[in-house]
Structures are given as structure tokens and as C-alpha cells.
Amino acid sequence: MPLLQRPTQRLLLTLRVQVCGRIKLMTPYTNGSILVRYRDGHMEVLSPDGSCFRIRGRSTNISARDMAALSDGRFVTLTKRNTVKIYGKGGESQQVEFATREDDDESADAIATDIHDNVLLLYSGVARVVRFSSDGGEPMDVIPINCVEFNVVLRMRSTTRGKIVIVQNDGFLIACSNEGGMYRKIPIRETDKVSCDQEGNMWMISHQDIQGTKRAFLEVYGENGDRIVDTYLPNDSAAPEFEPWGIAASTNCFAAVLSPNEVGWFIREM
Template identity: 45%
Template sequence: MAEKFIEALSDHVECGICSCPYESAKYLDCLHTFCEGCINRLLDQTNQVWNGPSVCIRCPICRKVTRFQAGRKADTLKSNFIVNGIVEELLHHDLHAEPVVEQKEDVCADHGIDRKFYCEKCNKIICSECALCKHHGHTFLIKNVEEASKSKAHEINKLISNATSWLQSHRNFSKEYGEKRAEGNKRLDEIKEAITTSYSNNLDTITNKLEAKKETLMAEVATRREEFVNVLDSVLVPLAETMSQVLDDVKFGEALVDSNDHREILLNYQDWMKSLCTRLDYGLPSSTAAKKQISLIESMCFRRCANSIIDVPKLGTVRYQKKDQHDKHAQGESILNPVKKLNRPTERLLLTARGQLSGEPEMMTPYPNERILVLYKDRRVEILSPDGKIDNVRPIAARYVAALSDGRIVTLSERNAVNIYNQQGQRQEVKFQISDCDEFAEYIATDEDNHVYVLYPRAAKFLKFSTKGGEPTAVIPLASDDLGDVSSMGLSKEGNVILVLGEGEVRVFSPTGRLIRRIPIKEADRVSCDQEARQAVDNS
């Protein structure tokens, strides 16, 4: 009784892949058990098709997927200790000697004669009596077993050839997308390294502000990476699974042909053929989202901020843009876009001034008598007239300038002071009394009455002073939660405050700080936006 029980039990401790007693039995995610070595062989076969961050294999029994990280093997799976223990006990009793299987004659159960014919319509191997009786209407579909087997083997070879071509085209597609995925990740890594370098070079002076900027940019890169990888994986992972299935079917078909077992070929052909043909209908993936992500790979870049990192704590921006635009915007340089010529004298003057520039400008601002004040990156200052005359002013150490009605130039100095220069370059410092603002002013403008307006963008307010200094004559909070990246500040004739944002938008605030309107500016740039902003407000 015990011997029969052990013999029956031994039939349940054989691996479904190698049909041998389990060696180091391991669970797949579906809880089916196989030898560790057999699972590793499945992994090696799948790795030949798919080289990605993870590898998927299907259970040979239930076809459910088990995912492995790249480089992992079956030793990372959970062991089936119960099966391993049973196998060890059975081996101890030496009950796994391969039993001798009695070979039975392949004879018809109804007529007792050899089955030598194959009915293609019924997919059965039959004897001559069955061919005359039960299958008499299938005359043209009954063939000799050997002849039918050769025919099916030929069809198997044809399907294997089709499957091989399919695998080659899909393997090339998978390789191309995999390379693009790696290239995109490399670009993102380079951006990450550029951000880190820009951050490190300025760490000593503005550590706290740079830390916040860095984390924001890193989060943006992570978001871009996640979007990029998810979109491409949505194409590559299903493709890898389908390719793995086709490869399994091809190997099974090759094994059928190599076996030379005519009956085995005939009995398995229909199911094998349906399975393979269904999978071969899976064409090359066509994902608009994936193609869009791939088209953006070459334009991935990190654009370093061109302004002084000390004056304006910006690390740069992570951008997706066209390749030709990438070349123009390299190193964060400003681009002078052509301005549509209108009939306004100020615009005609702006177009004339662009032809007279003697260097790379930092900013332009209106000057009395229809002239333009130009501040160059090398800190030179020039006054351009409509007749082509150029007045030079002594170099000024400032990023933003404004002009008073009498021709004097006002620049930002310390947190609570401005400098006023005459045309001979002589400087006068004017200090203000500020009690409730710890922020630094970043922009300056003047009105027709020679009042000085100083903008504190982070505090979202501006202060109005007299050129004589002292207490501010007005402290006006702006009705806007986020001013974003301010490029320039100006005042309209009505006293409205005009802010030009870096993304090409003008925001107009009343003298009391109320947001009046938002106006988009096409092709706005930091050099000419002050002039264009005033025109946009006038046109609106």
C-alpha cells in the first residue's frame, strides 16, 4: 500500500518543462513550480529577443507573466520547500528509476488493424476500414500517414519562414526603439549633469536659492523621464511579450519537425498553426505618442541662464524644442527677432536702432525726445537718436536702467538705494527708507513726473519714490499670485504698470495694483519687450 502511494506521488514531482524530478524547485508568480535551471534557460532564450530594463517570461502551463529585472536569475524566486522535501525523500527511496513504458500497437480500437491513414477533415489517424465506413465521404481528404505528415511538415516550414521574417523585422524595430530610449535617457542624464554643474558653480554665494531651483529642475527632468520611458515602454513591453510568444511557437514547431513523429505532427498541427498565425497578425506598433517623444530626443537640452547667477538666481530651464531653435538659443543667448514695421514713430525708431547697435544689448528702454537708451552686456550705455546720432555714456555697473525726463539715468544699486547718472557719467546715490520688505528689488521704471518705481517680484508689490529719497510715496501690492519670470518693467502714460514676462505675456496693473488685462506678445524678446509692451497696451 505504501509503495503504491509513493509511486503515485512520484508522478506529481516532475518538472513540467524537463519532465524530470524537480531540481531546486522555484515558484513563478502564478504559483506553478519548475526547476531553477529550466527557468534560467527560459530567461536566457527571452534575453536573446529583448534587451530591456526587465525581462518577462510566460508560465508554460497557464501562460501568466513573471517579470525579472535585468540581470536577475531564478535564484531570486521563492523556493517550493514542500516539493523539494518530497523529491529528496523519493530519491532517498530510489523510486525515480525511469519506468519501462509498454509500447502498444497503434491499432484501431473498432477494427483491430493498424491505423495508416489520416483524415484531414476530421484531423484523425484512422485505419482502412474506418476510411471506407465512417469517413467514406472524405475520399479526397484521406491520405497516407507518411504523405500527410510530409505535407504538414512542409507547411510548418513555410510558417516558420514567415515567423522568422516577422521576428527579424520586429527585432529591428525593437532594437531601434530601445536605442532611442537609451539615447533619450543619455540626453536626460546630460541635462541632469549640466544642472548639477550649474548648481555647484554658484553654491557658495546663493546656496539656499539655488537649492530650490535645482530641486524644481530635477523634478521636471524626472517628470520628463517618466513620461518619456512610460510612452516608449507602452510600445516595447507588449512587443517583447508577443515576440517571446512567437519565438516559443517557432521552437515548438521546429521540435515537431525534428521529431519525425508523424502522428505527433498531425495531432498538434492545427492548434500550433492557429496560435502562431494569430500572433503573426500583430503588426509593427504605431504609437503617435511614442513617435512624438522620439522626435523630441534631439531637442532635449539644458539652457543655461545667460544673466548673472548672483544677480538673478536662475540655474536654467529644461526645454523640448526644435533643433534649429536649439542652435539659436544655445547658452541662453537672446535672439533679435524681426519686428513688424508699423506707422508708429517709436517702432520706426526701434527698427532703426537695431541697425545701429554696436554690440550685444542687455536691454533697451525709451529715452526723452524719441530716443532709445541701450545698455550693452559689457555695461556700455548709448543713446540712439532717430537721425542716427549716437551719444555715449560712461559704462554703468547695472542690469536694469530707466531714464528721467531731463535725460538722467537711474539704475538699481543696493536693496534700499538707486544711482542717478548724468550724461557725463557723474553718479548720485539716493537712499530710501524701507521697513517692511526684506526682498531685493529687481526692476526699475520712471514716470513723466520723475518718480521712481521699484518692483519686488517675489513680494508681488512695487514701491514709488521721489528722486530725493526718503519714505516711499506709495506701496502698491499687485493682484497676482505668481508673476513668473519677469523680463522687463515699464509705465504707460496713464500710470499703469506694465510687466513683460519671459514666456511672452504682458500683464497690465492699475496704479492701485489691480490686474487690468493680460496680453500675449508673439516673438517677444528681452531686448525690445519694453517698447513692444507699451505698443501692445496702446493697441489693446
């Protein structure tokens, strides 16, 4: 990222909460909350006030290698077998059959939902995104992703403005329109520590050496790649084993995991 002038906005740490287990996946959920899937398979909703709600018990775990939420509290998962499943807000499986391809060269890499509660699947091998109905599971249209050389895709997000944001492991963040045109291509330092909010802002965790001490930063970049705000992540130098797991951004707040059993909530001050 180019070095820009110091941002004037601030990030406020509102509270810290403890979570019960090692987090595997996080995704924005309803009302500014975060939907979390733990490594043992159980799921919870973390709310900005620090409260937690368990989706399902450990005896009935939900399989997912990627997931996304719908506006009414339902959520969809993409499994290792390239199967898409949809669940109610209580974790009950819904009988919706998604007509996905099972070919090896067309296995889906990532899943997202748009503002109309359609389900998006990214097929990087054939450079396209397929939009499905969340009600019947039938394909609705195909969005070509042109001029992009895909490697391993980490995640995908659809914004309220109709853009599709794709994070790759080659150090670039790519945003494409519904017509497949490229909006930006921005190098980022650590692609497994990135999330995109509903407006298309990029929230990322980076590491820098400050006078011989490794410090973790939280940075927010706007739609055009300009840095809006940044801040230190607290307690990173005091904890020898500190290693941020990842990040999940919603509209105006996000959760950054500071240790396997701790989450910090930050609010962006406009």
C-alpha cells in the same frame, strides 16, 4: 495672439545705424531716443537721426541689470546687489540714497519711472510696486499687484496714463493700474522681444515660418490687445545668423537690433 484682420497702418524703416558692441539693455530715453547699455558696461544714447552720444568711457563703466530714464536726461539703474543708483545725463553719479529693503525675499526684480519722475521698483515676491522719490530716495507709496502669479519678471514700464505694464517669462503681458487692478492678460510668443511705449502699446518681435523660411515680424498691439500694425523685419532671411536681440519703444519710434552691430529705426505711420 488671436488672428485679427490685417492692420491698415504701416511701419517705415527710416535708417540703419551701426553700434559699437553687443547690446545688453535698452530703454526709452528723452526726445524719442534710446539709452543703451552694452555688455562691456559702457553706455550710449542712440538718436532717431542715427547719431550716437557716449555717456561714459569704458574705464568707468556703469553696473546695471535693469535701468530706466527720467524726463530731464538723468537715469536710474538697478544693480545685481539690489541697489538703486541715479546718474546725471553725463553719467556722473548723484548722491541719492534709496531706502530699499535688503531682505532676500524682497529683492527687486525690475525698475521703471513714472511721468512725475518717481522711481518704481517691482518686488514680485511680495506682489507689490514701491514708488520712490528720485530727489531724496525715500519711499512714497506702495502699489499692490493682486491676482498675479509671478515667476521671473523681465521688465516693467509705467505709461503716461498711470498704468504699470509688467512683462513676465510665462508668456503673459500684465498691465495694472495704480490701484493694483488688472487691465489685461495677454499671451505673447517671445517675452524677451517685447517693449511698451509711453501710451501702453506693445511692440514685439515674433518669428514665423513662411513657406519653409523662418521670418521675423514686428507687431504692434494696442491697449486692448488688438493688433495695430505688423511688418517683416528686413534682411532676416538673407543673413543665416540673424537673431533679433531685442526691442525698445518710445512714443512714436523704436529701435530693433537686427544683428550684434546693427540697429534698425522704424517709424509708425499713423
